Amino acid sequence: MSPAKRSPASPARSRSNDPEGMRNRILDAAFDAFVTRGYHATAMNDIRDLAGVSGGAFAHHFPSKKQLGLAVLKERVADAVTQSWIAPVQQAATPKEGIRTVMTAIIDELSARAKVTGCPLNNLAHELSGGDRDFQVACAAVFDRWQQGIAEALMRDGTAYEAAEAGRLAGFVIASYSGAMAMAKSRQDVGALCDCRAMMDRMIP
Amino acid sequence: MSPAKRSPASPARSRSNDPEGMRNRILDAAFDAFVTRGYHATAMNDIRDLAGVSGGAFAHHFPSKKQLGLAVLKERVADAVTQSWIAPVQQAATPKEGIRTVMTAIIDELSARAKVTGCPLNNLAHELSGGDRDFQVACAAVFDRWQQGIAEALMRDGTAYEAAEAGRLAGFVIASYSGAMAMAKSRQDVGALCDCRAMMDRMIP
DNA sequence: ATCAAAACAGGTCATTTATCCTGTTTTATA
DNA sequence: TATAAAACAGGATAAATGACCTGTTTTGAT
Incomplete structure (x- = not known):
């Protein structure tokens, strides 16, 4: 076999597949774009370019925009709630x-950054849970995990709560x-979050 | 002049212009569509068909989608907040x-209806205030009026509040x-609103 | 080594979208 | 009544979007 048989364009660099990494790059780009610009305001082209992947690879991992959106919800948004x-x-x-x-951590981070992205x-819940059923269920699942986690x-705290009361209070904190x-996003001002923090201090025993 | 000179298609019915009514019909249709389906998820065609107006009339009153969105915010969403x-x-x-x-009125209305539209x-604020500056300012203005109204x-109540404290409490109620x-929209369940109502009862003096 | 499936590349395509255009009718003003 | 502007009608259009398609390379199983 002739030595120049492999790649017609790039001769030396051989491709080594990393499907998981490729998928993660797409998810990261989509998460950022969907959260900052919105789901419908973001085109598949934008995500593809942002992630730097080819159309074929993109379609292989996420055949439709809806599947990408659901994956972002379940594998990125859910984790963000867990970690933060x-x-x-x-x-x-x-x-x-x-x-x-x-x-306080969130307020400080927003203050350091230029923009309040929300x-x-x-x-995503506001934009998507009203239209498609699958999106609505996926958003609700994240809210449920959030509320249950708080x-x-x-309940593990010294101040003993009944399960129902703890759930209500957790829901109110999240709400x-x-x-x-x-409000902070609309005004581009963290004031509402600071007030909220102060009110919670008075509210939680 | 010949009697059949006026309209080539509909002979008898003469058109009487009602620009304000036409504008209101468009705004009503747009408000409903933007709120329930979302701004970007709604096409101009959908609104035009929903309102039952011609493309020419539509473009005459609202030359761009952004102008229509801003008008909906300032002339419909703001009123909805005031009235409700x-x-x-x-x-x-x-x-x-x-x-x-x-x-209670909102919870009852949502319970009677089939869908929780939010x-x-x-x-609109979640979808739009992150992207365009004009949208962000328009949304913030409605939030400001809302908070100041509450x-x-x-402050007019017997329980005397300082202005700053009343503003903080009002903001917390709205938040x-x-x-x-x-949460109610995501879950399609008014439970979170009921819990919120109960918590507010304990919180407000 | 063989073979099938997965992973990837690059481009195409039909559809939708927002905007605009030309022409007609109505209204206001003088 | 003459005239300009507003109001309206119906369609056209260029751009953008999401999905798809053919081909190549890599990977894993046998």
């Missing part, structure tokens, strides 16, 4: 302190934060 | 009772409601 909210609150000395620490879950932390973040 | 929240709370005997009444302002009611509605 559930885990810190559960690992804190008390849930009250954990919630305050999380809020909560990934709420951004409720568990509240207040979500709404405050919505 | 600000006015009832300000007219109630006490702001606490007014807030409970508003929440808060018009929050739906804060005024709190909690907005977030609870987001």
Whole structure:
């Protein structure tokens, strides 16, 4: 066999497939674009270019935009909620302190950055959970895990809660934060989040 | 002049222009479509067909989709907030009772209807305030009016609030409601709103 | 080594979308 | 009544979008 048989264009560099890495690059680019610009406002071309993958590879991993959106919800948005909210609150000395620490961390990060992009879950949930059933279920699942994670932390605390009461309080914490973040995004000002943090301090025993 | 000179197609019915009514029909259709399906998910064709207007009339009143979206925010979403929240709370005997009444009315209406479509302002704010500056400012203006309306009611109440404290509390009420509605929309279940109403009862003095 | 399937490359295609265009009718103004 | 502008009608269009398609290379199983 002739030595120049392999690649017609790039002669030396042989391709080594990394399907998982390729998939992750697409998911990362899609997560960023969907959360910051919105699902419908983002074109598949944008994600493809952002991730730097070919159309063939893109279509191989995600044959449709809906499948990509669902994967972003289940494999990126869910993890973001776990890492930024559930885990810190559960690992804190008390849930009250954990919630305050999380809020402060988010406020500080937003203050450092130029733009307030909002909560990934709420951004996507508002745009998608009203239309498609699969999106609605996927968003609801993340909200459920979020609420249950906070409720568990509240129940493990010294201040004994009934399960129902812990669930209600956890839901109210999530709702207040979500709404405050919505106002902060609209105003491009973290003030609403600071007020929310102060109110929660008074509210949580 | 010959009697059949006027309209080539419909002979008898003469057209009487009603530009304000035409504009309102377009705005109503756009408001409904933008809030329920989303801004980007709604095509101009859909609104045009829903309103039953010609392309020419449509383009005459709203030359671009962005202008239509801004008009919907300023002339429909803002009014919806005033009529469903600000006015009832300000007219109630006490702001606490007014807030409970508003929440109950919304919960009852959602329970009667089949679908939880969410808060018009929050739906549009989440999708639009992140991208375009004009949209962001328009959404923020509605949030500001909303918060100030509730804060005024709190300050007129017997329980004297400082202006700053009334503003913080009003913002927290709006944030909690907005977030609870987001969860209700995702889950298609009013439970989060009921819990929110109960928590507010404990919180507001 | 053989073979089938997975992974990837690059381009095409039908459809949708928002906007615009030409022409007609109505209204307001003088 | 003359005239310009507003209001409306119906269709055209260029751009963008999501999906698809043919071919090549890599990988894993036998």
